[in-house]
Every structure is written in structure tokens, then in C-alpha cells.
Amino acid sequence: MNSFLAVFKRELKSYFTTPLAYVFLVIFLFFSGYLTFKDGFFEMRQADMRVFFMNLPLLFVFMVPSAAMRLWAEERKVGSIELLFTLPITIMQAVLGKFFAAWLFLTIALALTFPMVITVCYLGNPDIGLIITGYLGSLLMAGGFLAIGCFFSAVSKNQVISFVLSVVACAVLVFAGMPTTMSYLSMFLPTGLVSAMESMSFQTHFESIQRGVLEFKDLSYFVLLIIGWIAACCIVLEERKAG
Amino acid sequence: MIEVKEIRRSFGPVVAVDGISFNAGKGDVLGLLGPNGAGKSTAMRILACFLRPDSGTATICGYDILRSPIDVRRSLGYVGENVPAYNEMTVGAFLNFICDVREISGKDRKRALDRIVPMCSIDSVYHQTIETLSKGYKRRVGLAQALIHDPQVLILDEPTDGLDPNQKYEVRQLINKMSKDKCIIVSTHILEEVEAVCSRTIIIARGRILVDSTPEALKEKYRCSLDEVFRKITKTKAA
Numbered sequence: 001m002n003s004f005l006a007v008f009k010r011e012l013k014s015y016f017t018t019p020l021a022y023v024f025l026v027i028f029l030f031f032s033g034y035l036t037f038k039d040g041f042f043e044m045r046q047a048d049m050r051v052f053f054m055n056l057p058l059l060f061v062f063m064v065p066s067a068a069m070r071l072w073a074e075e076r077k078v079g080s081i082e083l084l085f086t087l088p089i090t091i092m093q094a095v096l097g098k099f100f101a102a103w104l105f106l107t108i109a110l111a112l113t114f115p116m117v118i119t120v121c122y123l124g125n126p127d128i129g130l131i132i133t134g135y136l137g138s139l140l141m142a143g144g145f146l147a148i149g150c151f152f153s154a155v156s157k158n159q160v161i162s163f164v165l166s167v168v169a170c171a172v173l174v175f176a177g178m179p180t181t182m183s184y185l186s187m188f189l190p191t192g193l194v195s196a197m198e199s200m201s202f203q204t205h206f207e208s209i210q211r212g213v214l215e216f217k218d219l220s221y222f223v224l225l226i227i228g229w230i231a232a233c234c235i236v237l238e239e240r241k242a243g
Numbered sequence: 244m245i246e247v248k249e250i251r252r253s254f255g256p257v258v259a260v261d262g263i264s265f266n267a268g269k270g271d272v273l274g275l276l277g278p279n280g281a282g283k284s285t286a287m288r289i290l291a292c293f294l295r296p297d298s299g300t301a302t303i304c305g306y307d308i309l310r311s312p313i314d315v316r317r318s319l320g321y322v323g324e325n326v327p328a329y330n331e332m333t334v335g336a337f338l339n340f341i342c343d344v345r346e347i348s349g350k351d352r353k354r355a356l357d358r359i360v361p362m363c364s365i366d367s368v369y370h371q372t373i374e375t376l377s378k379g380y381k382r383r384v385g386l387a388q389a390l391i392h393d394p395q396v397l398i399l400d401e402p403t404d405g406l407d408p409n410q411k412y413e414v415r416q417l418i419n420k421m422s423k424d425k426c427i428i429v430s431t432h433i434l435e436e437v438e439a440v441c442s443r444t445i446i447i448a449r450g451r452i453l454v455d456s457t458p459e460a461l462k463e464k465y466r467c468s469l470d471e472v473f474r475k476i477t478k479t480k481a482a
Binding site for chain 2: 002003005006010013014017078079080081082083085086087088089090117147177241242
């Protein structure tokens with residue numbers, strides 16, 4: 001447990017000792033605000049954060065892999081992985097330590113979007129429950145993307161390669177559930193397969209949580225997704241740590 | 244303290260370590276000698292539980308490297324060839340991280356840091372980030388990291404590589420000072436180092452042990468300097 005906490009603490013601090021955290025936060029906050037207002041936040045004349053949450057998956061497709069790409073690729077490139085795994089730390093503790101540190105960092109980024117909440121509350125009487133489930137869904141989605149990024153970061157020593165691979169993997173999972181993709185696929189794929197793809201997509205589960213309904217199937221989708229990719233990351237690291 | 248039994252490891256078609264066995268006890272300073280690519284680093288990485296051997300095993304302080312790698316890592320200090328560290332951290336933050344992982348806290352941590360920082364002469368760079376340090380200081384930080392929990396077994400992969408003569412002397416003094424109550428394995432290809440610190444020497448080439456003896460016995464036997472002994476052994480026996 002202590003080793004997990006040590007890795008967690010070190011990793012979280014390392015975001016803020018390098019310019020990475022600040023660059024990431026500024027860009028994320030700028031675009032999350034910009035996309036919301038560009039897509040007609042005022043024109044809708046409704047005090048809710050639907051537009052804000054609607055744009056998050058697209059933003060996360062690029063932003064989360066950029067926060068995750070260094071997790072293991074850098075350790076392997078610099079060689080500090082040799083130090084880490086000659087200390088009394090198991091691979092699982094190290095992977096979880098890094099994952100949760102990065103997740104907390106993304107939570108901080110999401111928490112810093114609080115001016116949006118204040119704006120909405122100032123302009124009208126929003127449904128607070130909806131906003132809370134919206135944030136919860138966003139957090140779970142960030143965790144899912146992060147687990148994918150974590151895996152691809154362990155796959156390659158090169159941060160650019162791991163970034164590109166995780167962006168593609170995240171984008172596939174998001175776009176698989178978009179209405180345009182669905183209608184295109186249903187032209188030549190059997191309905192069963194199309195709906196299977198839809199239920200595997202981030203978008204579907206994220207939207208369902210956003211509507212304010214916390215269903216077991218949506219929660220378990222994200223939890224299983226995270227566990228699966230993290231387990232895969234542990235296996236890949238065990239194989240490749242010395243490569 | 245260290246028992247190595249027939250460890251073997253290959254990377255694809257290349258056999259890096261080919262059935263190495265040896266024992267070492269308290270008070271031993273074992274010098275692993277060999278040309279580049281002889282398998283010294285691989286053998287040390289296996290002992291530090293960073294790599295798994297394809298076959299064979301070893302026990303360190305009674306713990307098996309395959310069955311209880313975490314206990315092995317707890318009881319040894321290891322400094323890798325390129326002294327890996329987290330470059331963006333300050334020396335102090337880095338040593339505190341190592342203390343966190345090794346569960347040294349409170350007064351014990353203060354005592355450990357007060358002992359190790361002057362011992363490795365890193366007081367002056369304690370608040371500096373590691374990436375700004377010279378090679379010599381980086382090595383000393385690596386040593387401090389490996390010694391902070393006062394381990395019984397120490398594995399040092401080329402500990403004086405890239406140091407200036409004064410720093411080399413200091414590191415050797417440090418090894419000599421610690422040798423009485425620890426078991427130390429040092430890999431090197433600097434032969435004067437073997438004479439200066441090692442009580443025993445093992446010469447490795449192409450993953451195999453060619454000689455297991457003491458530096459004095461080798462010089463006696465071949466009646467020449469260690470340099471020549473090394474050349475004779477690695478060129479004739481390995482061929």
C-alpha cells in the first residue's frame with residue numbers, strides 16, 4: 001500500500017514540477033469554454049450544461065492521451081523504469097499509482113471548469129442533479145480514456161507513437177456510437193452487430209449518464225473498461241520493461 | 244548471503260547469461276569482470292529482480308528471486324549502469340520518494356538522510372534538480388538511493404564509470420568502508436578497481452564464468468599484471 005502511495009504522490013507532483021500540468025490545464029480550460037460558447041450556449045436560452053458536456057468526449061480524445069502518453073513511455077526511454085522495478089514495488093502497485101495520480105490530475109482539470117457551473121447558476125435555476133451526473137460521467141470517461149492511454153504508453157517507448165495510438169483507440173470508441181456512424185454501418189451490417197458496437201461505445205454510455213440516469217450497465221461498462229486496459233497494461237509492462 | 248544457481252537468460256538468439264553459478268557471503272566484495280557484452284549487467288539485473296531468468300534461480304538473504312522478488316528487493320541496494328533516476332526531481336525529493344517506497348518514515352527517515360547525505364557528499368546539491376547535476380553527482384545520488392535503507396547486499400553496476408580520479412577514489416573508499424558487514428557485488432572493466440576493492444573476482448565472457456578466484460591468486464598464477472591476466476583469459480578461454 002505504501003509503495004502505491006509513494007508512486008501516486010511522486011507522479012502527481014511530477015505533473016506540477018514540469019510545465020506539463022499548466023500547459024494542459026490552460027488549453028483544456030480554454031477549449032472546454034470556447035466549444036461551449038461557440039455551440040450556442042446563450043442561444044439555447046436554457047440554464048443547463050448540456051453543450052459543455054456534449055463537447056467533452058471530443059476534447060478528451062486529444063487531451064487525455066496527451067496527459068497519459070508520458071506515464072510509461074518516458075520511464076522506459078529515460079531508464080528510470082529500472083530504478084522503479086528494483087525497488088520493492090509490484091507492477092500492479094506502480095501501474096495503479098500512476099493511473100490514479102493521472103486520474104486525480106484530470107479530476108483537478110475538470111474541477112477547474114467550475115466557473116461554468118457558477119455561470120449557469122447565475123443565469124437561471126439549473127438541475128444540480130444533472131450537473132453532478134454530468135461531471136460523474138465525464139470523470140468515468142476520463143478514467144476510461146486514461147486506462148487506454150496508459151496501456152499504449154506501456155506499448156511504445158516513443159511518446160508520440162503512444163499518443164497517436166491512444167488517440168485512434170479512443171476516437172474509435174467514441175465515434176462507434178455517433179448517430180452518423182451508426183446509420184452508415186447499419187446500411188451493410190446486421191442490426192445485432194450494429195447495436196453491439198453501439199453498446200461498446202463510450203458515447204452511448206456517457207450520454208446515458210448525462211441524462212441523469214445512473215444505470216448499473218453504464219457504470220459497469222466504465223469500470224470493466226478501466227480494469228481491462230489496466231490489466232493489459234500490467235501484462236505488457238511485465239513483458240517489455242527491459243526492452 | 245547470495246547463492247546463484249545456473250541462471251540463464253537469452254534475448255532472442257543472443258544468450259546473455261549462460262548458466263552462471265556462484266556464492267558470496269558477508270564481507271565479500273565480489274568483482275564481476277568481463278569485456279563489454281559479457282553478460283555482467285544482465286546477471287546483475289536478474290539478481291536485482293528486474294529481469295527474470297529463463298532458467299535457474301538465485302537466493303539473496305534467504306529469499307528466492309523468483310518466488311519472493313519484493314523481499315529480495317527490500318533487502319538489497321542496486322545501482323544500475325546508467326544510474327537511472329527521476330531527472331525532474333530535486334535530490335532531496337528523490338531521496339524522500341525512495342524513503343516512501345522503502346517505508347522509512349519519521350525519525351528513521353531523518354536519521355537515514357542525515358547519515359547518507361554527508362556519506363555520499365551530496366549536501367551541496369541537495370536542493371538541486373537531478374538533471375542539472377554532473378555525472379559524478381548523479382552517481383553519488385544513485386549510491387545514496389541504494390544505501391539509504393542500509394541493505395545487507397549491494398549490487399553496483401560499474402559504480403565508478405565516468406567519474407574523475409578523485410571521485411573514483413572516494414567511491415572505492417566508500418566500498419571498502421562498507422565491505423566488512425555487507426556483501427557487495429561490483430561489475431567493472433577497470434582492473435585497478437578490482438585490486439583496490441575486491442576480495443574476490445569472477446571473470447565472465449559470453450555469459451559464462453571463466454575464472455572464480457582472488458586478484459592476488461590470479462597475479463600469482465599468471466605472474467603478470469591483472470591487465471594481462473584479463474586479456475589472456477578472455478581471449479584464449481572464450482574463443
